[in-house]
Each structure stands twice: as C-alpha cells, then as structure tokens.
Amino acid sequence: MELTVNWYLALSAILFSIGVMGVLFRSNAIVILLSVELMLNAVNVSIIALAQMMADSTGHILVFFVLAVAAAEAAIGLSLVIALFRTKPTVDVNEFNLLKH
C-alpha cells in the first residue's frame, strides 16, 4: 500500500481533533497547553506533506516559523501557569472563576 498525501492529511486532522478536544474538555492547565501544542504540530504534518507533494519549499519555511511561534507560546503559557499557581496552588482551571458575567 502506497502512502499518499491523503494519509498524512487524515493523520493531521485526527491529531488536530485530539488537540481541540483536549483544550475543550480537560481541566488541567498543563494538559491544555500540551493540547495547544498538539494542534500546532498536527498542522505542521499537513504543511510538510503538502509541500512535499507540490515539491515547493515555501511550506518547509512556514514550518520553521510555526516551530518558533509554538516555542514562544509554550514559554508564555508555562509562565502564566506558574503565575496562576502562585495565586492559588492548583492547576485545575475550574478553580479560577473570578471573572464572570
């Protein structure tokens, strides 16, 4: 069986969905961060597969930008979790509910 680009796109869609579910349904702040990273990297799979299919280097360059951005977001996200933890010693996001309608 040959691996066509559609297999990569399907894998990427599944990984992305897992990431989305993680952000929406998990309440652990660290797991939410992991899920966000999973979403970004799932997209990277798509981009690389498509760039390879079209033999176009632009997509590969885009992936490097995405990696850099994901790293910056992870740094900010983790530091926010640490700051949250200092105000209240938990990483359960349901415990943080000061701002409401």
Next chain:
Amino acid sequence: MDLSQAYDAMLGDLAGAFPLVLLAVAGLVIVVWDAFRNNDPLLPYIAGGALAIGLVFEGSQLASEQTTLFYGNIRAGGFAAFINMVLLGGTLLSVVLSVPYLRQIKHAYGEVYALMLFATVGMMALATGNSLIMLFVGLETMSVCLYILVGLVRKDEGSIESAFKYFVLGAFATGFFLYGIALLYGATGTVYLHEMQSGFAQSGATTMFWAGVGLLLVGFFFKVSAVPFHMWTPDAYQGAPTTLTGYMSTTSKAAAFTALILVLYYALPPERWTTVLAVVAVLTMVAGNVLALAQDNVKRMLAYSSIAHGGYILVGLAAGTAAGYSGALYYLLIYSIMNIGAFGVIALLEWDGKIGREQTMESLSGIGTQRPFLGLAMAVFMFSLIGFPPFGGFFGKVAVFGPAIDAGLTWLAVIGLLASVASAGYYLRVVYVFSFKSADERPAEAPATGTGFNVPFSSLAVLSLCVVLLVVVGFIPGLRDVTTHYFIDMAVAAGTL
C-alpha cells in the same frame, strides 16, 4: 524567482519598511536599556519618539503608490500607510496614557513599552502582510506580546486569570488560523494573497480550499471577537491594566480586521461571503449590545460594547464592495480614537487597587461635577460610540451602513441601526451616572469626595486631542476619500468596477 540580487533588493526595501524596522530596533534598545537601568523613566520617551517618527514617515507615504516589499511579502504606501498610521497613532496615545496610569497602579515597568512596540510591529506585519506566512508571524508577534501585557499585574488573581484565559483561547484560535493557512496553501500552491485565486483555478482542489477558508475565517473571528467566538473578550479586557485594554481593544482589532479585508479582497473569490459575514455581523451586534446592557462594571460594559462595534465593522465587510471595505477602514480609525479615549478616562478614575475590575458603575457617581473635564470628555466619547451626530462615530456608521444598503443588505443596516439605538441605553447610563448622580452615592470605600482622581497634564492633553479629533474628524475634507480611493481605484484598475 531570481535570487541572485536578493540581498541588495532586501537592503533597498528596508527604507520602505522604515517604521517596522525602527519600532523593532527601539524595542530592543528599551530591553537592553532596561536591563542596565531598571524602569528608567526615560524609556517611554524612546518608545514615544520612535512611534512619532514612524507616524510622520507613514504620513508622508499616504499619497504614494502602493507597492510590495521583500519579494511581495509586505505592502507599503497608500493603503498600508493609512492603516499603519492608525496603528502607530493608537499606540502613541496609549503609551502617553499608560505612563501615569502604570505609576498609579505601581507597575511602572520599563519592558511594558518594549512589549507595546513589539506588539505594534506584529500588528503592522499583520495589517500590511501580503503572504500567509507574514500574516501568521504578525498575528503571533502581536498576540504573544498582548498575553504578557494582559497579565502584567501578576500578583492580582483576576489579572493573571484573565491573561490565562486570553492565552488559551488565543492559542486555540491560532491553531484554527494555521490549519486554514495550511489547507489554503495546499489548495492553491502559493502563500501570496494575490496569487491565490489563479492558483485555486489551476488546482481545482475545491474541498480543501473551502475547508481552509472556513478555518481561516474562524481564526479571524476569534481575533476580532465576533460572536460566537467572543468569550475571551470581556474577561481579557476586564483583567488587563485599563490603558492597555484601550490599546489592545483598538489597535489589535484594527490590524486583524485589515488583514481580514485584504484576504477577502485579494485571496478569495468574491461570491459566497455576504451571507456568512452578515449572519456573524447580526449575531455580534445583537449579542454584544444585549450583554453590554446587563453589565454593571464599566470595563466589562466597554468590552461588550467593543464586541458590538466589531459587528458594525462586519456590516461593512458583508457589503463586499470597495466602498464597504473602505468604510470599515474609516470606522476603525474613528473607533480607535473613541475607545482609547473612553478607557483613558476610566483609567484615571480607578481606586480599588484591582485595576478597576471590581468597580461598579455607581463608583463613578458625580465625577462630572467633581472633574468637569472628565465628565465632558466621557460624554463626547459615549455620544460618539452611540453614533450621535456630529461626532465621529456617526460618520463611521454612515460609512459602513451606507455601502450595505447599496449592496442590497437593507435589512442588515436596519438591524445595525436598531442595535445602535439599543446601545444608547448603556452609553447614556454612563453619562447619567457621571453628570447627574451625586458623589454621595459612591460606595463607602471610595476616596472621599473632593480628593483623589488627579489628572496629569499628559493624560489631559491626550484626552483633549481625542475629543477634538472626534468633533472634527467627520468634517475633515477628503479624509473619507483617502480610504475610499485605495479600494475604488484598485477596483477600477482591475476592471471590476
């Protein structure tokens, strides 16, 4: 693409992207300076100077030909100069308002100004980007800086909570945005906006293209806080330092809307968008205004009001004509002035030590009699936000609702007008509380009548400038034409009008 002269070409293009480079360098200077002389009071002056120079430069480019720089990655001149002026001007006003405010809440950090400059660089890249890579990098540069600015008061539980919520939903939206970029790239084989339509026609990958467009739009709707993707907005705006709320609610929205306009105008086939945008616009206007009516906290009320204003701008976009797009740009300019002014006034009236997130409307009773200037300025901002003539907001609304009627969307414009009338309910309540309630009705823990609420000269100057601009902006001859001709002329040149 011939790359043998790439280095020379890029060096030559640096001059065209001068404000972008200048702000980035000034931001780095502030970071290094701050490392040696922590929180030096000189730092805001560096930021302000760089912004002012950038503003003057873009002003000189306003009439020039539109071009692209760095091998078609970023726009300069004309249209780009206009939106850059909105972004630089908004940031400059916010920097001046932030200096006394941050001192008042005892968070006068030097790096705030570096982050504001970096965020503005991101906004400019987002608003003038001509390739999907540039849009993504600009969007993220902006967002990452704003996450930090929202959580600036990190000892305060509410502030850090709002920053975390903003971060999670912002990063979530980034995922959708990026997935949209990936699929569009796959369907068209290019990342350049102006090549997308021909690329799509060549490849014919219909499913992937429309899926990509849908995901990209979801990402954009998150960033411009359109309903139903608005949940983060009130929390983020309520917990952020007030002058920075004014900053992020205006400039970041202006940048994201401009990028959305460019994508709609250049990259996507013209049909099919009106219905989607019109439905989102209706939801945004109705939900924003209804939820704002129920708020008792002024910051939260203004957050919902800014959602509603996003809806008005979407009306212009839904029209889908050159006039609608240019009306939206014009609205962004006016909206920036009035919202920065309104948050600037609120910032001066804070006393709860929790960056105003627990102050009710009643805590502002009688400010108008105690500080007549603030009462007057707030009244002007509120009337302008309603869209009351002769203030700027009125002309902005004409500029977005008019093209919608011309495009056959009369029902949408009618809903917009009804929403504006409903919005008078909460805006006028602010005016009423400011001017007609007695200061005795303030909560017991408020500062005693006749004390507190110093108005520094710099804030006074900025607020006066906003008031004057709002009064005269509708009457400046040619200002409306400036935004129109960017789109109308291009449409004529392309033979679509």
